[in-house]
Amino acid sequence: MEVTLKIFRYNPETDKKPSYKSYKLDANEMDRVLDLLEKVKGYQDGTLSFRRSCAHGICGSDAMRINGMNRLACKTLIRDVGTRVTVEPILGLPVLKDLIVDMEPFFDNFRSVKPWFITADPEPEKERYQSPEARARFDDTTKCILCACCTTSCPSFWGSEKYVGPAAIVAAHRFIFDDRDQAAAERLQILNEATGVHRCHTIFNCTMACPREIQITKAIGEVKMAISTGILD
Amino acid sequence: MLAKRRTLSLAKRGFDFEIFMWLFVRLSALAMYLFALIGLVGALIMGARTQVNFADLMRWTFMPDSNHVLMNTTLNNIANLDVWVTLFWKIMGSLFVTFAAAHGLHGLLSVVEDYLKNSAVRRFLRYFVLVLTVVGIAIAIYVVWTK
Ligand code: FES
Numbered sequence A: 001m002e003v004t005l006k007i008f009r010y011n012p013e014t015d016k017k018p019s020y021k022s023y024k025l026d027a028n029e030m031d032r033v034l035d036l037l038e039k040v041k042g043y044q045d046g047t048l049s050f051r052r053s054c055a056h057g058i059c060g061s062d063a064m065r066i067n068g069m070n071r072l073a074c075k076t077l078i079r080d081v082g083t084r085v086t087v088e089p090i091l092g093l094p095v096l097k098d099l100i101v102d103m104e105p106f107f108d109n110f111r112s113v114k115p116w117f118i119t120a121d122p123e124p125e126k127e128r129y130q131s132p133e134a135r136a137r138f139d140d141t142t143k144c145i146l147c148a149c150c151t152t153s154c155p156s157f158w159g160s161e162k163y164v165g166p167a168a169i170v171a172a173h174r175f176i177f178d179d180r181d182q183a184a185a186e187r188l189q190i191l192n193e194a195t196g197v198h199r200c201h202t203i204f205n206c207t208m209a210c211p212r213e214i215q216i217t218k219a220i221g222e223v224k225m226a227i228s229t230g231i232l233d
Numbered sequence B: 001m002l003a004k005r006r007t008l009s010l011a012k013r014g015f016d017f018e019i020f021m022w023l024f025v026r027l028s029a030l031a032m033y034l035f036a037l038i039g040l041v042g043a044l045i046m047g048a049r050t051q052v053n054f055a056d057l058m059r060w061t062f063m064p065d066s067n068h069v070l071m072n073t074t075l076n077n078i079a080n081l082d083v084w085v086t087l088f089w090k091i092m093g094s095l096f097v098t099f100a101a102a103h104g105l106h107g108l109l110s111v112v113e114d115y116l117k118n119s120a121v122r123r124f125l126r127y128f129v130l131v132l133t134v135v136g137i138a139i140a141i142y143v144v145w146t147k
Helices: A033-044 A104-112 A132-136 A155-159 A165-176 A184-191 A205-209 A216-229 B017-045 B054-062 B087-115 B119-145
Strands: A002-009 A019-026 A063-066 A069-072 A084-088 A095-097
Touching (some): A019 A033, A033 A084, A069 A205, A104 A165, A165 A184, A165 A216, A184 A216, A205 A216, B017 B054, B087 B119
Parallel strands (some): A002 A084
Antiparallel strands (some): A002 A019, A063 A069, A063 A084
16 A cells, blocks of 8 residues: 655754655555654655664654654554654654654653652662562553653643653652652652642643553652652552 | 551641642632532522522622622612621632632643743743732722622
């Protein structure tokens, strides 16, 4: 079957403003959008730029807007998006070239919630034990691959990149509800600032966008609850 | 093994304007349903079913200020004026308008915080909305009590 890919193109060195270019290709319905992008770059237009690495939905490099939805190109089949496909960079972050955006503001927000294990307890001989139940408490939020699909689908983040965004809250959630970690208070204070969870108005775009199917809005709700009640169970 | 409950005290997790208003907006919405119900039931007890027209009854329900039923003398036929202007209704009216204005104007504050990138403008508008809220409530309460 013939598929038309309409791709957002922008090269800051030569273009005054972005434009769209269409490419026609022969494709199979089980091809992924990433396969077609590779075909365009390999056979039709070597100047096309996009990020990709694993091609198996685990590195989070190839988040892009496909027919208006934030998705990973490597996990999106032509069968599911039809034969006319529009591919654009994710919104809310500066475009560097074509489908590549500057991820630094996203990672700044991510780092701001201290997404690492913090404890004052002495290092154990072997490992820090945790019951299966305690581990299950934050299992969902361990699945994040930092692709930014959620954060860049959020109108509050489009409004201001100072909002930490869903991905950062998911990362904070993963440690706040980990019973071995001791910095929950610090993280809750960061997320209780005007740029924190209060910018979330339960729009649910993030939950719909997540390629890992994390219940993001629910996780944000749990963090809001923890800020209000102090209960971390 | 019974896991011990993990809780953080208020002092540790911090309790500031943001979380206070977040809770206030949710609880004030519930409180306003209650106020409206009290206004409606109170009005019916005071004889609104036969003495007040429906539009004015609704005005009173959502803001129990006596002007809302007493002014429209052609449509309303109130037997006992005094029961509509008691201390209880003045307090109810003051509470209602305070909750409503703070709830609504905090929504405006959210829009400011959501969509303005420039931090100087944001800070200015933040204080502007706060002042607007306080002044608005003060005027409304003045109206409620001086009649
Ligand atoms: S290329 Fe790694 S997630 Fe798609």
